[in-house]
Amino acid sequence: MTYRLRFVAGLAALVALMSTASPTIADEGMWLFNAPPLKQLKEKYGFEPDQKWLDHVQKSSVRFNSGGSGSFVSADGLVMTNHHVGADDLQKLSTNEKNYLRDGFHARTKAEEIKCKALELNVLQSMKDVTAEVNASVTPEMPPAEAFKARQAKIEEIQKATADPAKGVRADVVTLFAGGAYHLYTFKKYTDIRLVFAPEKAIAFFGGDPDNFEYPRYDLDICFFRVYENDQPVKPEHFLSWSPAGTKADELIFVSGHPGRTNRQQTMAELEYLRDTGYPYLLQRLNRLEVLLGSWVARSEANKQKGEDELFGIQNSRKARIGGLQGLLDPQIMARKKADEERLKNFIALSGAKGSSAPPWAADAAKAFDTIAKAEKTRATLIKDVTLLENGAAFNSSYFGIARTLVRAADEKPKAPAERLREFADSRLPSLEFALFSEEPHYDDFEILKFADSLTMLASHYGSNDPMVQKILAGKSPRERAFELVSGTKVKDPAVRKKLYEGGKAAVDAANDPMIELVKLVDAKSREVRKTFENEVDEPKRQAYTALAKARFAMDGANTYPDATFTLRLSYGTVKGFQEDGKDVPPYTDFAGLYTRSKEQGNKDPFELPKRWEVKKESIDLKTPFNFVSTADIIGGNSGSPVINKAGEVVGIIFDGNIQSLVLDFIYDQTQARAVSVDSRAIMEALRKVYDAGDLADEITGKKK
């Protein structure tokens, strides 16, 4: 349903030492490749990347549609990402006999590589500004719902004109600057992705949830896939070469990846909504799921294999949100944000006071703060309905999601494109179908566990005597009802799904499937809630933020970057430690530190080293740099992003941020916030000395015959 991004919205707690440096001096920004920070790089670092450099980096960068980043690192289509980005696939490929997520995997020949079940990679080929075209579809007189539809229709039209599914060309109109700009992104799309190499989870995620978002750190969070087309490895036009030397402290580095979402333009009204309502409610659900899954996973090894990846995503989100909430509750952070808002308000007021020479956005921008404040109030009243029904939190089973896709596809596909729910836009259907028909395994016992709990949450929220709840539960307890629905539904069979999808409404209506019947029971209410939310929250806010984005653009000039939107961005910074509680935290860790931390924690899960690492200890150079931190501006979605040097070579791979970096969701800080990477030298040392993966190392370093 949602991307599992390692670095989700958040704010750090400790801002006493917060930088007050101006944005042009700080290493701030997640820059568009078609508007890179050339001035800043030149002024601060004396470095001027040319278009060739930018093109090369852009086209070597890979987006994992499951919610992460990666890069081509060989001429034979090898893609590097994080173990935790590949974790979903590692789990899906595992069997009762082979647990690749836990034990790792190494295909020693291409024949041994295993095809992933539902993984899509995208490589950005080109970007084009279509703002004028999109905006021309909307007139100021249109009511919000109509404006929304008109814009969606135009976007759909633009996408359709460019996309070429037969050739693997995907086209997305992406929204930037909170609706201030629309760019048409054209991607090369790959769906035949095969697993090549993964280390054991115990070393990839060494320290587990306890060490997550902490530093110093000792994780080999890497994973390699190979991209195929027509059953042959792809020969990518661009791939990154490998730096044998790695980095030195204070060296300039770049990060090319797909930050998922930042919220740096949000008004105080929205931040206060998040602080008092949004985050607390989300954390409540995350806590609930973490306890549910955590205790179930602990019951047996079989449960662990089925559920641990989902659990780890939940823990990750929970920690990130706690960090974010801490920041929102910090009066100093909020004071900085408020000062920034005042500056913008003053600018808008001054612009508006210019009478007939006021800029065209001035009137809208002047109303925008109140519009957003009103929308946030509405949001607070709707959020639980939206979450439970439309977002499906009350029906937490993959089978429910599948059944709803089938029911809605039958309703939506016959409609004119502009009338459809946006996930049924023609341009999105191929990806939707790919996911819908995928053979990825689901486990009835795990589905029952989650579904029963979510039905319980539904009953608690609306009260058991609520007529809708009574209809949903059908005279049974949540557990009995979940058992009945999960056991009884036939949508668990991909062949049935395909038949129903292709059969359309007639087939779905005749399916006589209990899960489909449940979907139908709640769908009218669910759609209604969604519609209200879109009309009264999303669309007014979109328009208000568009006006504010224009005002801010006018105020701060073109030399700025949009909030993250899971589109490709370029960040930069230097390798640099930080201070914590008055103590220096050095930028690098090494393998020696790994062994020490493991020993201190009794070599127990999640600090237990894989056997291989004990056996090979003697042959490893313990001084090899393992992880390092830098000041690059990153966020969730950057997981797996290559860290590259001025020469465009891989010197590391992003896999986390420290706890202080959670502030980056709302505000950049380079005093303490740090991106955490695996060092390229550690990767080579581990492949060659620990994993006997000389062939792979040779391929990456271009030494392969």
Add this chain to the structure above:
Amino acid sequence: MTYRLRFVAGLAALVALMSTASPTIADEGMWLFNAPPLKQLKEKYGFEPDQKWLDHVQKSSVRFNSGGSGSFVSADGLVMTNHHVGADDLQKLSTNEKNYLRDGFHARTKAEEIKCKALELNVLQSMKDVTAEVNASVTPEMPPAEAFKARQAKIEEIQKATADPAKGVRADVVTLFAGGAYHLYTFKKYTDIRLVFAPEKAIAFFGGDPDNFEYPRYDLDICFFRVYENDQPVKPEHFLSWSPAGTKADELIFVSGHPGRTNRQQTMAELEYLRDTGYPYLLQRLNRLEVLLGSWVARSEANKQKGEDELFGIQNSRKARIGGLQGLLDPQIMARKKADEERLKNFIALSGAKGSSAPPWAADAAKAFDTIAKAEKTRATLIKDVTLLENGAAFNSSYFGIARTLVRAADEKPKAPAERLREFADSRLPSLEFALFSEEPHYDDFEILKFADSLTMLASHYGSNDPMVQKILAGKSPRERAFELVSGTKVKDPAVRKKLYEGGKAAVDAANDPMIELVKLVDAKSREVRKTFENEVDEPKRQAYTALAKARFAMDGANTYPDATFTLRLSYGTVKGFQEDGKDVPPYTDFAGLYTRSKEQGNKDPFELPKRWEVKKESIDLKTPFNFVSTADIIGGNSGSPVINKAGEVVGIIFDGNIQSLVLDFIYDQTQARAVSVDSRAIMEALRKVYDAGDLADEITGKKK
């Protein structure tokens, strides 16, 4: 703050096979020792315990005021209870060097026994019905608040007349039948309690949270203390002898212990409150705490030692409440409860219709259902305020609790006894002072963690812009504020506490302590919320339930038992397996099963066996019965209760119920609900063969010279 009872309120999910047997035939009931189920025992089992038998069992039974049960098992004052009942004390006695909770403890001589820091044991000496006396203090004309005070004053007076602190005589007027009866309980109170023996936590709580409330089970959940007076071991008048033979399947057994609370008289309105509001809200907080403590404990061994016992209590409550909520959400259970309520309503209506010959309770009972329904509505509106402020959930630090006790003691002690908050009644002051001045360790880092999180919860609930929240946070983030208060308060020093307590209001006002200042800031509001809750929820309900209890008593006759109230009760039943998913679960497990389960789970925490158990495996008789289940009617607080045979000998010790037993909170069931015990034979085998504790075994079996 609250008792940590292993078996908390709950209901099982699976009642398809629910017994419909009448209460006189089922092994139902937590019977008062002064109204034992003689008729039932005679009819069903042909057994007639005499008064001597009852006195012996009563006076051999021990209440752990920390929230559990136990029994004298030797002539030298040895007391047996569960490891998890002793866990708080094991943790408090541990040091950086010695972790008794984890590693166990064995005093080979009396000199090696360690005195607990704040443990009080009570042994029930006598019971006297004082209902008439208490009720005479209240007139029908009194408004609720006045009635409450008058009753409290009378209770206080009765207690004071009997208590003799100098001689260790404690007197409590206990409320039974929901206010239908008041009995004066006289206890012998012991406060010099020394630790004698505990196994490793890994075997006491083998299977941890995953196997908690499950069966089959393999736990050596035992712990031994010795009671001292005047620095000498107590020679108890009564102690239980040990059965070498244990039990056989279908054998009649008894459980003598202190069930904490059952809710079998609750009306549908109250059950619906619990289902839709009370349980969901409590589970929300338990989930939050479990995640908070779980992730902190995982960070290091030091954290684990500080927090794991509290974590384990939270997990235990969570699992119990989830079971309870499942039951409340089960339409079949609710239908049975509703039928029972209809029966009572009809009886009341018929009684009331008798005109002038209607019983005196008829008019009150007729209104009671509506009164309770109204009170439950009010409860739902107040519960969060009460929980956060008066119950202190928003100020989750031991230091806050201590500071509040100091502030309130200074306010309350000068008042007339009847005017005081009930916890400052004269009879309660000795226990309150004992706890207040105890040297039990607190850890600033752990306190900060919990306090910061609870302040965050406070801010989320009321909103950060709320004036009270702003005053409480004083311009800081929750984390900074928690750090400041926990670091700055001097109440962490028992000597300071003593001085402030003895100095009264003047001393407390002059203390200039940040935590005390915080308490003062919120105390007026907190007291107001409490008062409203007592007047509008507690007192009307107490009166209404009193009327219903009288009606029920009239309906069902004297042959009944009151809801559990953490007073001594006698339960009975037989050793018996059960069916689950159509499969037989046999009543006994054995040591062989322990080794198998550990192996299946990779011998990993919480299934990791202590080394000793690996080493001694060869010398143990693997066929020794380890745990067993019985149909006895138990609930949280029964933890540590001796299981005895007709001869009054120990055949086991209660330590858990299966998941189906969570239904016992609201309704008895003997189809699937089972009490889980450690077998007396396993205890002996383990003491002699695994722990080299022959002396202790000899003392228990009376073989000691």
